[in-house]
Amino acid sequence: MTTIQHISFEDLKSKYQTPLYIYDEAAIRKQCKVFINKFRHPKVSSNVIYASKAFLTIAMAQLIMSEGLHLDCVSQGELYTALKAGFPVEKIVLHGNNKTKDELLMALNFRVGTIIVDNDYEASILNEIVNDKYKVSVMLRVNPGIDAHTHKYIKTSTLDSKFGMSILDPRTKETIKSLNDNPNINFLGTHSHIGSQILEEHSFYDHAITILKFYKEIKELYQIDLKAVNLGGGFGVKYIKSDTRLDLNKVLPELLEIVYQTANSLEISVPHVYIEPGRSIVAEAGYTLYTVNQIKETINKKKYLFIDGAMNDHMRTALYQAKYDAFIVGKEDMVHDTTYTVAGKACESGDIIIEDILLPDAKPDDLLVVRTTGAYHYSMASHYNRLTIPPVIFVKDGQSKVVVRKESFMDLLSHDEALV
Ligand SMILES: Cc1ncc(COP(=O)(O)O)c(C=O)c1O
Numbered sequence: 001m002t003t004i005q006h007i008s009f010e011d012l013k014s015k016y017q018t019p020l021y022i023y024d025e026a027a028i029r030k031q032c033k034v035f036i037n038k039f040r041h042p043k044v045s046s047n048v049i050y051a052s053k054a055f056l057t058i059a060m061a062q063l064i065m066s067e068g069l070h071l072d073c074v075s076q077g078e079l080y081t082a083l084k085a086g087f088p089v090e091k092i093v094l095h096g097n098n099k100t101k102d103e104l105l106m107a108l109n110f111r112v113g114t115i116i117v118d119n120d121y122e123a124s125i126l127n128e129i130v131n132d133k134y135k136v137s138v139m140l141r142v143n144p145g146i147d148a149h150t151h152k153y154i155k156t157s158t159l160d161s162k163f164g165m166s167i168l169d170p171r172t173k174e175t176i177k178s179l180n181d182n183p184n185i186n187f188l189g190t191h192s193h194i195g196s197q198i199l200e201e202h203s204f205y206d207h208a209i210t211i212l213k214f215y216k217e218i219k220e221l222y223q224i225d226l227k228a229v230n231l232g233g234g235f236g237v238k239y240i241k242s243d244t245r246l247d248l249n250k251v252l253p254e255l256l257e258i259v260y261q262t263a264n265s266l267e268i269s270v271p272h273v274y275i276e277p278g279r280s281i282v283a284e285a286g287y288t289l290y291t292v293n294q295i296k297e298t299i300n301k302k303k304y305l306f307i308d309g310a311m312n313d314h315m316r317t318a319l320y321q322a323k324y325d326a327f328i329v330g331k332e333d334m335v336h337d338t339t340y341t342v343a344g345k346a347c348e349s350g351d352i353i354i355e356d357i358l359l360p361d362a363k364p365d366d367l368l369v370v371r372t373t374g375a376y377h378y379s380m381a382s383h384y385n386r387l388t389i390p391p392v393i394f395v396k397d398g399q400s401k402v403v404v405r406k407e408s409f410m411d412l413l414s415h416d417e418a419l420v
C-alpha cells in the first residue's frame, strides 16, 4: 500500500509534512452505509447514531449528516462543533455521566433531540428545568452488568461503573417512573453501552435480552411500555492481523431480530432501536503518517525507531496497551526481519506507539504509516511537552483536503497571558 485513494504517501508528506492524520473519506462513507443498510429489520424501526467522541471535526459532522446518521455528543464542545457544522439539532443526542445544569440548559435551549440522563440526581435537575414550551425526549442510562471482554478502562457496564444506574438498583426504576411521569418530558426508554472494542457478537445479544427483560419488569411494575431502547456502541475493529473483525453484516440484522423475538416472547412492545457506534465507523479509515527521525539501539540490543510524533497523537498504546500494525512506505515487500519498538518524542518512558513490531531494515527519513488510527487518536490528542497536534486531512478520488489545519506555535500560545 504505497498509495491511499490514489495519492502517494510521499506526496502527502511533501504537501502537509508529518506527523499527519489521514482519513480515507470513502472508507468512512462506506462504513456509514454498512450501518444504515444493515441495521434494518422489516418489523423493527431503528436508527444509527454516530458516537462523535471517536472523531469529530466540523467536516466529520457534515459527513455524518450527509450519510443520514444521528450524532451523539457528550460535551458542550462536541455539541457546539455539531451545531457549527449545521447538524440537524433534532438528530443530536446529548450524553455524559456528569452533566452540569448549564449543559442541560444549553441542550434545552438548542432543542437537542434527545437527552440521555445518567443518574437520579441528574434526572431531578432535568425534571426541574424542563418546561411546557419544548417537550424534550429523554432516556435513562442504565447499567445491565454485562461483563464484556475488553480492556478494563473501556468496560462501562460493571456494577460499580461510573456510568448509568444499575438495573438491579431499585432507584433506577423509580427514576424511570419520575421521568416518565413528567408531562414536559417524552420519556423514550433506556440507554446502555457495555464497553468498547468488543469482538464477541454474543455480548451484544445478551445485552439486548437483559435490557428487554428489564423492560418487562418496568411494564409489570408501572404498566409503562417503553417506546425505544438505545443499545450503545462498542463494535470491535481489526487493529492487527490476528484480530477477527466483527462481522457487521451479520451482527447488525441479527441484533434487531433478537430484539424482535425477545420483545414478542416477553409480550412487550417492540421498541424503536438505536445503536451508537463510534470506533467502527472511523477506526480503519484512519492512518497516521510519521517520518522516522532516529534509530537507536540500547545496550541490550533493543532497537527503537523514533518517529516525529508521540503518545500525544497516539494515546491508546500508553493507555490501554493497544496493539497496532504499521508499514514503511516503499518497503512493504521487503523482508520484515528487524524487531523495532516505535517510540515518540514525549518525555515519558511510556511514550510508545508500537512495542515490538517486525519491519524491514529502517533508515532515518523513511515514512512510517500506522494503520487503524481513525478512532480515539485525534480526539484524544494532547499538547504534552507543548507538542503541536498534527493536522487532519481527508483523501478521496485522488484529492486531499485539510479538515483540521496544522497547529502553529502561535496557536499553542494563543491562550497564554504574560506575567509581566
Ligand atoms: C455511551 C457511549 N456510546 C457510544 C460509545 C462508542 O463506542 P465505540 O466507539 O466503541 O463504538 C461509547 C464509547 O465507548 C460510549 O461510552
Ligand SMILES: N[C@@H](CCCC[NH3+])C(=O)O
Pocket: 053, 154, 156, 196, 197, 316, 320, 375, 376
Ligand atoms: N477512548 C477509548 C474508547 C472510549 C470509550 C468511551 N466510553 C479507546 O480509545 O479505546
